[in-house]
Amino acid sequence: MFKSKYLNDVMETVTKRNPAEPEFLQAVKEVLESLEPVIEAHPEFAEKGIVERIVEPERVITFRVPWVDDSGKVQVNRGFRVQFNSAIGPYKGGLRFHPSVYLGIIKFLGFEQIFKNSLTGLPIGGGKGGSDFDPKGKSDNEVMHFCQSFMTELSKHIGADTDVPAGDIGVGGREIGFMYGQYKRLRNEYTGVLTGKGLTYGGSLARTEATGYGLCYFTEEMLKDAGKSFKGATVVISGSGNVAIYATKKATELGGKVVALSDSNGYIYDKNGIDLDAVKQIKEVERKRIKEYLTYHPEAEYHEGCSGIWGIPCDIALPCATQNEIDEESAKKLVANGCYAVAEGANMPSTPEAIAQFQSNGLLFGPAKAANAGGVATSALEMSQNSMRYSWTFDEVDAKLKDIMVNIYKNTRDAAEKYGKKGDFVAGANIAGFMKVAEAMMAQGIV
Numbered sequence: 001m002f003k004s005k006y007l008n009d010v011m012e013t014v015t016k017r018n019p020a021e022p023e024f025l026q027a028v029k030e031v032l033e034s035l036e037p038v039i040e041a042h043p044e045f046a047e048k049g050i051v052e053r054i055v056e057p058e059r060v061i062t063f064r065v066p067w068v069d070d071s072g073k074v075q076v077n078r079g080f081r082v083q084f085n086s087a088i089g090p091y092k093g094g095l096r097f098h099p100s101v102y103l104g105i106i107k108f109l110g111f112e113q114i115f116k117n118s119l120t121g122l123p124i125g126g127g128k129g130g131s132d133f134d135p136k137g138k139s140d141n142e143v144m145h146f147c148q149s150f151m152t153e154l155s156k157h158i159g160a161d162t163d164v165p166a167g168d169i170g171v172g173g174r175e176i177g178f179m180y181g182q183y184k185r186l187r188n189e190y191t192g193v194l195t196g197k198g199l200t201y202g203g204s205l206a207r208t209e210a211t212g213y214g215l216c217y218f219t220e221e222m223l224k225d226a227g228k229s230f231k232g233a234t235v236v237i238s239g240s241g242n243v244a245i246y247a248t249k250k251a252t253e254l255g256g257k258v259v260a261l262s263d264s265n266g267y268i269y270d271k272n273g274i275d276l277d278a279v280k281q282i283k284e285v286e287r288k289r290i291k292e293y294l295t296y297h298p299e300a301e302y303h304e305g306c307s308g309i310w311g312i313p314c315d316i317a318l319p320c321a322t323q324n325e326i327d328e329e330s331a332k333k334l335v336a337n338g339c340y341a342v343a344e345g346a347n348m349p350s351t352p353e354a355i356a357q358f359q360s361n362g363l364l365f366g367p368a369k370a371a372n373a374g375g376v377a378t379s380a381l382e383m384s385q386n387s388m389r390y391s392w393t394f395d396e397v398d399a400k401l402k403d404i405m406v407n408i409y410k411n412t413r414d415a416a417e418k419y420g421k422k423g424d425f426v427a428g429a430n431i432a433g434f435m436k437v438a439e440a441m442m443a444q445g446i447v
């Protein structure tokens with residue numbers, strides 16, 4: 001499978017050790033494939049077992065989360081925190097609350113987070129957590145009880161200089177608030193232990209917007225290098241959560257026309273351009289399904305099922321929903337319809353076969369680790385502000401975010417070129433992210 005016997009042996013061991021975790025194995029295989037030229041150029045990494053250490057989490061925490069629902073019934077969910085790698089800083093990464101969550105999902109996300117966080121240039125290690133709890137359809141009271149129980153256990157394992165969780169799918173401002181309140185009550189400490197906090201209690205301006213905005217800043221830079229831009233482009237974005245909403249806002253500001261959004265039930269197509277105020281009302285206030293968009297815009301279309309969205313002709317596609325949402329068939333449709341750029345707002349939204357389609361057909365492809373790193377980067381800026389007991393203005397944070405995304409693009413592009421993979425930003429992001437972590441691990445001995 002790999003030219004390098006060392007990488008082959010590592011992949012074989014990882015596969016044997018984690019047989020029931022396909023998403024984790026997919027994420028590891030992609031990184032190891034990119035590392036072939038690095039391992040050839042740096043035999044010392046193999047000598048010190050860097051790769052076999054980097055694929056094994058430093059710590060995995062699994063716990064029971066009991067809570068009582070509104071009818072008085074006891075419910076039990078499973079909680080996770082995977083502290084994957086702390087070579088360059090405290091563990092950092094979101095919490096996902098979704099019924100599909102199991103250890104393999106958290107491990108794939110935590111593994112990706114190591115390289116993404118390294119790419120930001122800021123001192124943050126990789127971690128991720130979550131639960132199979134489904135916030136959909138739960139009352140605010142039930143969500144609060146769940147979050148308090150979840151944090152009662154998680155609080156024993158995190159801290160402002162140890163591990164700093166944030167949001168991800170199913171965890172937004174409401175959930176972070178409930179968890180922060182419980183942490184403070186248990187520990188009697190007012191610290192930056194979570195990011196994505198509300199602006200009245202230590203949150204950073206622009207964190208809410210950061211992942212979607214950062215995605216567009218990265219994409220704009222990638223387009224610029226190819227003599228293109230968002231101006232006049234038709235854009236399709238999947239999802240309608242935090243990342244999708246702010247990607248829509250920034251893509252529109254940069255001159256694109258976003259014509260589609262989706263949720264896990266179906267997608268909307270509005271040839272006049274998406275009315276974001278309507279989407280925000282439906283998703284952030286009413287917490288309803290995206291098909292409600294038709295009550296605001298009866299002239300738009302709604303279609304059941306998610307994958308059909310990739311059949312809409314577009315110039316730029318920004319998948320912002322969930323893992324493996326673009327398969328080979330959907331990728332072929334994008335290519336056939338003349339799409340020239342895909343950048344990933346979600347984590348691992350394209351299957352390996354889809355990525356192969358994009359790359360072999362010459363599309364610009366911005367992988368998640370690089371393209372969606374603006375969220376965690378701004379979380380690290382929130383940590384800095386908390387430590388300083390100070391707040392930057394929106395424009396100050398936004399300017400830093402933009403700088404970070406431009407640098408991520410340049411470092412990704414340059415690393416690809418340096419290792420003989422010009423234009424392959426998957427390899428570039430994996431290599432650039434890996435190098436800093438590997439060098440820190442080399443310096444710190446076998447730990």
Ligand SMILES: NC(=O)C1=CN([C@@H]2O[C@H](COP(=O)(O)OP(=O)(O)OC[C@H]3O[C@@H](n4cnc5c(N)ncnc54)[C@H](O)[C@@H]3O)[C@@H](O)[C@H]2O)C=CC1
Pocket residue numbers: 167168169170171172211239240241242243244262263264265306320321322323325345346347372373375376
């Ligand atoms: N929130 C953040 O700062 C960051 C989020 N991400 C990634 O972006 C993606 C979206 O996250 P958020 O917008 O934060 O979550 P969210 O909970 O605000 O929104 C998730 C969206 O994805 C849709 N979705 C979820 N599962 C789906 C499925 N199985 N099929 C189709 N659609 C589905 C939901 O309907 C919703 O529109 C995730 O992959 C997440 O890991 C990546 C970097 C940072």
Ligand SMILES: O=C(O)CCC(=O)C(=O)O
Pocket residue numbers: 092093094095116164165166167168195347372373375376377379
């Ligand atoms: O802001 C953070 O710490 C986490 C963001 C995240 O979960 C991600 O980058 O996937």
